[in-house]
Amino acid sequence: MTRRGRIAVWSGGALAVVLIGVSGAAAWIYQDLNGNIHSADVDNKIGGGRPVNLSPGSKNILVVGSDSRGGDNAKYGKGLTTMQSDTLMVLHVSADRKWATVVSLPRDSWVDIPSCDKGNGSKSAPHKFKINEAFAIGGTSGEVSGAAACTIRTVEQNTGLRMDHFMSVDFQGFKGMVNALDGIEVCPETAIHDEKAHLDLDAGCQTVKDEEALGYVRTRYSVGDGSDLGRIGRQQEFMEALAAKAQEKLTSPNALYGFLDSATKSLTTDKALAGIKPLSGLASEVKGIPTDRLTFLTVPNYAREADVPTDRANVVWQYPQAAELFASLAKDTEVDKEKLEADAKSPVYAHTVRVQVLNGSGTTGRGAKVAETLRSAGFTIVGVGNAPEDTKKTTVGYPQDQAGPAEVLASRLPGSVAREDAGAAPGVVTLTVGKDFDAVR
Structure with missing residues (x-):
């Protein structure tokens, strides 16, 4: 129940309707709230070169917590000139509807940002930066x-997963949902004083609502290690x-309406999901998935500082584990969370991989460009040279003692093949x- 509930909240009010058991008595709510949901026509703006859908029938849904700074949200940074994303997740629902996986993508993930239409007649240049910048660029x-x-x-290019749907929930809708429930109890172990999040909380259990609730989920630097992962x-x-x-309290039509009114007003989806009926249909599919087959995880990662000592603010995805995770979802294969997390405990840092590029x-000049790209990703380049010009397949050759590093490099190069080479x-x-x-992923 609780795992389904997390999907419900971030995916919008219609999912919450199904998950808290509203039936025919709430039919009037569906009709009244349907017009609250905003739709975004994204299909004509994404562009070409998208990943192929390898598992027809499954669904990949990109969920964004929007850090809009307009209206009542201006106090959190009204000087910002672009839209911001605060939370980014991919929900994969299997084709047989028997399992689902939610993957959180840290906003500080250092990735390739492709060229995007900025909406003002210009396009951005492809570059590397933290993943949440994509929302700001496209929302110029x-x-x-x-x-x-x-x-x-951006997510498709870095994961190889084809996104089928999109959802965005903004700050104000979140506060409205919390307030409709008369607040939520939190129990911080230490006091929290965060000027950026406008939050001052004592240690111990207490109920938060309004700005305190928003500040609690936004606070970062004043709690724990200050990371986005925390x-x-x-x-x-x-x-x-x-x-x-919500399941416990929303038993009256008035309370339910206040909750769903805030949720749906803050919700923007692609055109295919923009309505109570399609969202309820999706909720029904998620609701039928057994709890023990609904998995929440964060893409394996480590601090970029390990490869680039001057960068203390971002994380990089850990390979080959990240590639294996996304490949499994692309093929609609259920992820073994315990194995994934166990494999990620001993990362092979990019800077420990010594690479010769031929x-x-x-x-x-292709070799030199590839070497520079790998160098910027943290790999140690020991030489650049030439191979026969009729080489058709990109390969990664390695001596027996370099199988692990070779796998890390090969997993960053879609379509490449790693082979042991006794003469390496x-x-x-x-x-x-x-x-x-x-390309290099």
């Missing part, structure tokens, strides 16, 4: 559709408590760039 003109399109394009955990716990209280693509130089992984080379 203030339209959620553009922000969503750039975010979808905030993700607090947000998930808060949503679990909110969903549980250019066999037939394109002059000791301690070095050799990347031969072939004609099929696409």
Whole structure:
């Protein structure tokens, strides 16, 4: 129940309707609230080169907690000139509707941001930055559709997963849902004083609502290690408590209406999901999934500082575990969370992988460009040279003692093949760039 509840809250009011057991008596609510939900036409803005859908029937839904700074939210940073995203998750629902996985993508994930339409007649240049910037770039003109399109394009490029739907929930809707429940109890172990989140809380259990509730899920630097990963955990716990209280408290039409009115007014989806009926249909599918087959996890990652000592603010996704996670979802294969987390306990940092790059693509300068891209990702480049120009397949060759590092590199190169090479130089992984080379993930 509680895990389903987390999906309900972040996916909007219609999911909450189903999950708290509202039946025919609330039919009037459906009709009245249907018009609250905003739709965003993203299909024509995402662009080409999207991943192929490898598992027809399954669904990948991108869920964004929107950090809008307009209206009552201005106190959290009204100087910002673009839209912001505060929470980013991918919900994968299997084709047989027997399992689902929710993957949190830390907002400080250092990734490739592709070129996006900024909505003002210009396009951004492709570059590397933290993943939440995509929402701001696409939302330069203030339209959620553009922000969503750039975010979808960025997530797809970095995960290889085709997104089928999109949902965004903003600050004000969150506060309204909490207030409709007369607040949520939280139990911080230490006092929290965070000027950025406008939050002052004593240690111990207490009920928060309005700005305090919003500040609690937004606070970061004043709690624990100050990381976005810690905030993700607090947000998930808060949503679990909110969903549980919704089931307990929303028994009267007035209380239910206040909760759903706030939820639906803050909700923006792609056109196919923009309505109580399609959202309720999705909720019904999620509701039927057994609790023990509904998995919540965060993409394996580590502090980028391990590879780039000057960067103390961001995280990078951990390979090959991240690639294996996304490949499983792309093929609609259930993820073994325990195995994934166990495998991620001993990361192979990019800077420990020594790489020789050989250019066999037939394109002059390709090897040097690939080497520079890998270097910027933290890999240690020991040399750049040439291979036969008729090399068709991109390969990663390695001596026997470099199987782990080779796997890390190969997992960053979609379509590449890792092969043991008895003649390879000791301690070095050799990347031969072939004609099929696409990109470094």
